Amino acid sequence: MFSEEKLNKVKEIIARYPAGKQKSALIPVLHLAQEEFGGWLSAETMDYVASLLQIKPIEVYEVATFYSMFNLKPVGKYVFEVCQTGPCMLLGSDNIIDYIKKKLDIGVGETTKDGLFTLKTVECLGACGYAPMMQLGKHYREHLTPEKVDAIIEECRVKAN
Amino acid sequence: MAEEKKLFKVKIDNISVEVEPGTSILNAARKIGGDIVPPAMCYYSKLQGSGGKCRTCLVKVTKGSEADPRPMPKLVASCRTNVMDGMEVANITSPEVQEARKGVVEFLLLNHPLDCPVCDQAGECHLQDLSYEHGAETTRYEFKRRTFDRIDIGDKIQLHMTRCILCYRCVFTADQLTEKREHGVLGRGEAAEIGTYIQQSLDNNFIGNVIDVCPVGALTDKTFRFKNRVWFLKAVDAHRQCEDPKCCGKTVLWMRGDEVFRVTARKDKYGEVEDWICDTCRFDKKDVKDWVIEGPRNIDRHSVISQGHYVGVHKPKDTLVEVLDGRQPKLLLDIHSISQVNRPDIDLSQIDGPAHSDDFNKQ
């Protein structure tokens, strides 16, 4: 269940659209729900969003499974989403992915045993000029090098403690 | 006096037809009928919003209209493109269209399991017909095909996603025929699938219609699965006074002897149901006494379903002898003497009902 504050936010989002078009709020509200309920969307969370927007649960499942930013399974506290498309590949994103795999001892799509890190490969995030790069939470980490990856991992570990 | 409606003149493969404005190219072609009708795997005239997805009905518009005769730059989906006055369309007369269609069939079959021998839809499968008419003999795909687990959606319907071609017809059906849609399209791209996300039975008195609209064997009737092959059954038109006011009660019974193996809606020559039927009629009325039998269903003679009916067949006049001016043809090989199946001692016209493999096993 959303807090009072978040419920107000949902109301504010719905108010952006004409009356009866509250389904338009689905993607923004799913983002909100994912942030709020542990970084992923469980069936219960999706059903709850459906009830908030007065739409059928299947309409939520259809959308949640379409967009790549919605996690349908639990993920680690920090998700490394490393771009691997053309421009990043040209500047060595494959090496960065390999480095993270070795460093964290996980494969792509896996989470470390302590539940702290998940490694995902993603397709172009629009930072081609600052490659290689990854998304970490809300922000981009660009011009990645093994040293920078080390620093990012350390930074997350410190924050988690 | 009512104003006379102006009709649009359209030419499809050089055959002229006049249709009302707002008619799609596909429906104009259906008005002409015959070979020039583009095949359609996802379009369904009774479902709003359907069509445009499978791309089998692509045609070439060689002349846009009388007012703007420019041809359209790309092939268009005939099911979702409306005619204009003076439009000229090429379907079977365009090698480009034939080539593109062959490509589409290959794409549709790319991940299809081709498990026709164990598929209940075989014999009435649109994909089977389509690949027979427009497909290549072999596949060029050398990779693992995608598979899914079979799911029961309710106790009467089975979903076998592996065979699905994502025509979206069942989704439209559930959305437009029932109050609550519980299944939809999940996932994206190649991983897209029809599903309920969390396993859910589809509980509605009209949901069974998804079986009839499915062009392939992805949605099958569990009360009929593996009971019989459709070409061993005799299709008869029947009706009953159905309690559900939305149900037309007019069906086809698929029978063998006095036994009703399955009940479906009546379908026209394009495989579309004439009117929806309810699940009670479809799944629960399997006694011949429930029905008023109208007579045999007229099944296209090209269909494999019409092959099994031998009763009352008269021996044709021996035209070959006539052509040969009375001379008897020389018998090169007596097939009966070596065939295990086509045994000369069995007179097909004596078999009651459609022939079944059992009939040949009797000594």
Added chain:
Amino acid sequence: MGRKLLFDKAHIEGIRYYDVYRANGGYGSAEKALKSMTPDQVLDEVKKSGLRGRGGAGFPTGMKWSFIAKPEGVPRYLVCNADESEPGTFKDRYLMEFIPHLLIEGLLISSYTLGCNSCYIYIRGEYAWIPDILEQAIAEAKKNGWLGKNIQGTGFDLEIYVQRGAGAYICGEETALIESLEGKRGNPRIKPPFPAVKGLWDCPTVVNNVETLAAVVPILRIGGDEYSKYGLGKSTGTKLISACGNINKPGVYEIEMNISVEEFIYSDEYCGGIANGKRLKACIPGGSSVPILPANLLLKTAKGEQRMMTYESLADGGFATGTMLGSGGFIVLDEDQCIVKNTLTFARFYHHESCGQCSPCREGTGWMKRVLQNIENGKGKMSDIDLLWDIQRKIEGNTICPLGDAAAWPVAAAIRHFRDEFEWHVLHPDEATKRNYGLAHYADPLEIAAPAAV
């Protein structure tokens, strides 16, 4: 220094904020439009400017606007396409991050012209921090009377909302974007009807790229005629180019469309040459979906003319020897890069982003990816190259939306121009996993066919 129209004030400290933006002449164009011009007059200026859609297709903006249906009592919508997802393209991000008010001013003028009172900025979900920047700018503009009710006492009302996507390249296609904005899967619609007649919530809608809408501001400031004097021929004005790959100075550049490709790559004002002293092998000048060109065809056209950074010059020679300006995502490959690998990443991208609605794209993109993976991993056959060619040919033009074409073109162009590199991969599978094919003959001067005698 080339003339600039969008980034002319980008270097000013604090231009992101209203006060600085306003103090530097910001909202002057909006003031001019709303207070002294009718919507039709603004439309005329945009038409005169020759502005073409900056999202990739290059369709004349004024013409697009004039198509919008105006039924009585039905609201019209302007949707700003900020779903920038084409590999190689990151120009809109820069504009929104650093000069958000330029976009908002553009939206205001455009909405006034089209008669829209609600406007949505649909931004890709991964740009998660930018909505905050935009919303702050919107709040500032509202506080200063540039948004909301009765803007600057003119009686015109406008609200701008920011909507985040959630990771789907396909939502950059305008009808998929509209579907997504309606809270649905990003499945492109089958056209017609076009959005100008039936768009968002079945109302007439115009969808324009961020840069297109921002360009309306300088058009109003200097006038359509003056704007059309920038650039060459039908490529009027300036264009944002996001340059990346193996160059010394990757980044977003505003160019006047009258410079040569060579100048853009090698001059210090722009890319600053190929990084690490390497040589140029190939370039994809307009985002991943446009055809890749080898160095020799990139710098000069097949006719031997200097290739310019314009819509026409880049497209010179059609797909046989030309390419497209597209969205301006300029990807440069040096001599050490592998064309097969690069093509594979694009094929993988389109496979990942296919919505799955229509069969050629749903099935064909994955097929191409797998065949390319085989070639890249040393398991390819010679016949695979022709197979790839045939698959792309059967996707192109046969899909609902242009994603099919976008997936087909990179594969087609790579085979067209770099076939021997593909063949080398097949014939030398072991060597190909250890080293790359290199520059080969791809930068050799071309033989120019003598013009046929008349």
